[in-house]
Amino acid sequence: MFSDLERLRPMDSIARGPRSLAILNKLADVCGDSILDVTRDGITIRITLKAGCLRKALETIYSEHDLYFRTLTASDERREEGVYKLYYVLGIDSEGTNLVIEVPVPEAVEIYTASDLFRASDWYELEAHDLFGIRFNGRTLRRLVLPEDWPEDLHPLRKDVSVEELRELYQPQMISRVVTELGVEEVVRIPIGPYHPALHEPEYFELYVRGEKVVDARYIGFMVHRGIEKLAESMKYDQVPFLAERICGICGFVHSTSYVQAVEDALNIEVPERAEFIRSIVLEVERLHSHLLWLGVALHLLGYDTGFMHAWRIREKIMVLAELLTGSRKTYGIALVGGVKKDIAQDTVSKVKETLDRLKREYREFVDVATSVPQVRARLTGTGILPRGEARAYSLVGPTVRGSGLARDVRKDYTYAAYHYVSFNVPVYTEGDNLARTLVRVDEVFESISILEQLIDMLPSGPIMVESWETQPMKLGIGSVEAPRGEVIHVVVTGHYSPYRWRVRAPTYQNLQAVPIMLKGVDLADAPLTIASIDPCFSCTDRATIINLRSGSVKTVPIEIISRRGSGRG
Amino acid sequence: MVKFLRMLAISAREGTATRKYPFESSLVTPEFRGRVDIDPAKCVGCGACVRICPPSALTLNYESDEVVLKYFIGRCIFCGMCAYVCPQDAITITKEFELATPELNDLYDEVVHTAVKCNVCGKPFTTVKLVKEVEKRIDGGDMSPLFNTCPECRRKLTARRVGSGVTGVSVE
Numbered sequence: 001m002f003s004d005l006e007r008l009r010p011m012d013s014i015a016r017g018p019r020s021l022a023i024l025n026k027l028a029d030v031c032g033d034s035i036l037d038v039t040r041d042g043i044t045i046r047i048t049l050k051a052g053c054l055r056k057a058l059e060t061i062y063s064e065h066d067l068y069f070r071t072l073t074a075s076d077e078r079r080e081e082g083v084y085k086l087y088y089v090l091g092i093d094s095e096g097t098n099l100v101i102e103v104p105v106p107e108a109v110e111i112y113t114a115s116d117l118f119r120a121s122d123w124y125e126l127e128a129h130d131l132f133g134i135r136f137n138g139r140t141l142r143r144l145v146l147p148e149d150w151p152e153d154l155h156p157l158r159k160d161v162s163v164e165e166l167r168e169l170y171q172p173q174m175i176s177r178v179v180t181e182l183g184v185e186e187v188v189r190i191p192i193g194p195y196h197p198a199l200h201e202p203e204y205f206e207l208y209v210r211g212e213k214v215v216d217a218r219y220i221g222f223m224v225h226r227g228i229e230k231l232a233e234s235m236k237y238d239q240v241p242f243l244a245e246r247i248c249g250i251c252g253f254v255h256s257t258s259y260v261q262a263v264e265d266a267l268n269i270e271v272p273e274r275a276e277f278i279r280s281i282v283l284e285v286e287r288l289h290s291h292l293l294w295l296g297v298a299l300h301l302l303g304y305d306t307g308f309m310h311a312w313r314i315r316e317k318i319m320v321l322a323e324l325l326t327g328s329r330k331t332y333g334i335a336l337v338g339g340v341k342k343d344i345a346q347d348t349v350s351k352v353k354e355t356l357d358r359l360k361r362e363y364r365e366f367v368d369v370a371t372s373v374p375q376v377r378a379r380l381t382g383t384g385i386l387p388r389g390e391a392r393a394y395s396l397v398g399p400t401v402r403g404s405g406l407a408r409d410v411r412k413d414y415t416y417a418a419y420h421y422v423s424f425n426v427p428v429y430t431e432g433d434n435l436a437r438t439l440v441r442v443d444e445v446f447e448s449i450s451i452l453e454q455l456i457d458m459l460p461s462g463p464i465m466v467e468s469w470e471t472q473p474m475k476l477g478i479g480s481v482e483a484p485r486g487e488v489i490h491v492v493v494t495g496h497y498s499p500y501r502w503r504v505r506a507p508t509y510q511n512l513q514a515v516p517i518m519l520k521g522v523d524l525a526d527a528p529l530t531i532a533s534i535d536p537c538f539s540c541t542d543r544a545t546i547i548n549l550r551s552g553s554v555k556t557v558p559i560e561i562i563s564r565r566g567s568g569r570g
Numbered sequence: 571m572v573k574f575l576r577m578l579a580i581s582a583r584e585g586t587a588t589r590k591y592p593f594e595s596s597l598v599t600p601e602f603r604g605r606v607d608i609d610p611a612k613c614v615g616c617g618a619c620v621r622i623c624p625p626s627a628l629t630l631n632y633e634s635d636e637v638v639l640k641y642f643i644g645r646c647i648f649c650g651m652c653a654y655v656c657p658q659d660a661i662t663i664t665k666e667f668e669l670a671t672p673e674l675n676d677l678y679d680e681v682v683h684t685a686v687k688c689n690v691c692g693k694p695f696t697t698v699k700l701v702k703e704v705e706k707r708i709d710g711g712d713m714s715p716l717f718n719t720c721p722e723c724r725r726k727l728t729a730r731r732v733g734s735g736v737t738g739v740s741v742e
Binding site for chain 1: 573574576577580581584587597598599600601602603621622623624625647648649650651654663
């Protein structure tokens with residue numbers, strides 16, 4: 001290893017600015033010889049660190065004010081390098097720098113948890129334990145992704161476990177959940193979920209209620225963990241975008257784009273400019289339809305169905321526009337590694353402009369009325385408060401974090417596709433309540449329309465796909481996209497014909513961990529909207545079971561009914 | 571405070587937003603991607619579409635005298651990748667989307683090719699049309715004697731030839 005002086009010099013040349021230099025120097029001071037390697041490629045700085053120094057390193061940097069914990073990817077690289085790997089992907093928001101801490105983890109070595117520092121890392125550690133068997137010290141390890149009756153030593157994402165073996169070793173059984181006494185006589189436990197078959201993913205909240213107030217909440221998820229990361233390891237590079245797009249039924253294109261960007265980052269593929277523009281255009285169209293969908297659902301939960309109907313009437317024009325641009329209303333299917341599959345024809349451009357003009361007029365008229373309905377405002381104001389400090393500690397993303405006063409937006413901070421060609425604002429509200437999160441989305445629709453107008457006007461000519469590209473094994477790539485709900489980040493370790501490891505992190509993964517904070521102290525009637533305010537998935541078939549612990553009686557009511565019980569007070 | 575009443579004026583202006591489908595035409599745009607259509611005259615059975623198809627809706631099935639390209643619409647995700655990669659332009663994307671049927675067989679489409687059997691082991695391994703197409707593209711050349719040999723047997727033959735070339739001993 002090098003001496004201290006020799007070490008500092010490369011840090012100077014590797015840092016992207018004063019912020020990353022300060023952080024790198026701190027790490028060099030604390031970890032010294034435990035730093036095995038430091039490299040930079042584009043906006044990504046990669047530090048390889050011995051497992052023994054990881055805790056000290058994270059302790060040193062977690063309080064840096066603009067550091068954002070984005071994802072933690074575990075990977076089984078025993079075949080290639082004899083170790084498991086942990087990739088901590090952090091972001092320096094103010095500098096737009098990806099900071100990857102790569103930690104080789106030999107078999108049987110335990111890692112000290114970081115969940116007390118970066119609170120967002122809680123789920124990532126549980127997931128790495130479930131799927132790879134990596135053990136974390138200093139915390140409770142419970143099941144997160146895998147069901148409770150999963151065999152103890154079977155870790156499905158290890159390379160020596162085949163899909164056939166998994167099918168043989170695990171047959172799902174009905175898990176019977178036992179109602180546990182809480183000890184507090186007056187508290188009632190209200191489970192919400194777990195079935196949301198129509199829109200997103202099933203989620204399950206347990207609300208503990210005293211009278212009308214929610215005193216605590218718990219989230220249990222991963223009901224439909226589909227194992228697509230394992231599946232992708234057996235699919236070809238250009239087949240995976242279609243799988244990625246099906247992660248979400250509402251914002252699928254952000255996933256296929258993140259995936260192809262990660263592969264392009266790993267293999268240094270230069271995407272043609274026109275393709276970058278088309279990607280941005282389709283991404284903004286997707287944001288428009290998603291925000292209008294959310295606005296409609298939120299108004300529906302508040303009992304203002306007129307607003308719901310009009311939001312969706314306006315949204316329909318965007319769906320038709322999406323079909324015109326891509327060939328499909330949803331799951332557009334045009335992202336491929338190295339570009340896009342479908343060009344925008346000249347006569348489509350004028351149709352896009354026409355639709356945008358009309359959209360802008362109709363939307364302005366609609367939100368002006370909808371947000372001034374007194375009951376709507378009263379129900380949104382001051383409910384589901386998420387303080388700025390908590391939003392930062394949990395590394396939250398999207399409109400959720402921007403409603404709590406932090407201007408985090410991947411389009412600006414870690415720019416991609418064609419966003420550096422356009423000017424736009426990032427709407428931020430500081431109140432942290434449901435109204436703030438609503439207004440962030442309301443304003444973002446105007447911004448998206450403006451972005452689309454600029455992109456369409458500037459659309460450059462040229463090819464939409466690179467002529468050819470080649471794979472190289474074991475390269476690391478990061479692709480991130482600002483989805484309607486917040487940052488989507490994909491990490492890819494490349495293989496010969498397929499991704500060797502593909503890690504997907506959707507924005508809800510980050511944001512759901514903060515929902516229990518928002519729920520504390522709200523009225524039961526405001527709970528459904530508060531959960532919906534981060535824009536997870538919701539459907540009209542949602543049902544909640546109310547169990548009264550004292551009498552033991554059970555009744556099932558649709559979630560709208562809980563939501564509407566308060567609407568008379570507005 | 572009565573601003574919300576303005577919604578009435580908007581509703582009156584916009585009228586009914588829904589259409590009386592199926593009694594009125596559907597709203598499909600000219601760019602819509604529906605099921606695909608395979609032209610049996612152009613298809614040579616090369617299998618490029620089968621290799622790219624993300625949900626495996628397209629499969630090549632080797633039977634004794636035939637190679638059958640099967641398209642199962644029930645699995646199709648309408649991504650159009652098959653049309654995108656087809657070297658013969660045999661696949662077109664149609665605008666058909668009304669595909670529900672009580673008859674499962676309606677969801678299958680097939681292109682039947684005559685198989686070429688390996689002249690060494692006798693297994694069917696490719697189609698007559700593909701062999702002709704390759705011949706056309708490379709203009710005969712040195713490879714032609716091996717056209718009717720399956721890849722596995724070809725590998726063994728080559729290994730033997732190289733083996734005897736190096737050692738001077740013919741390997742059986």
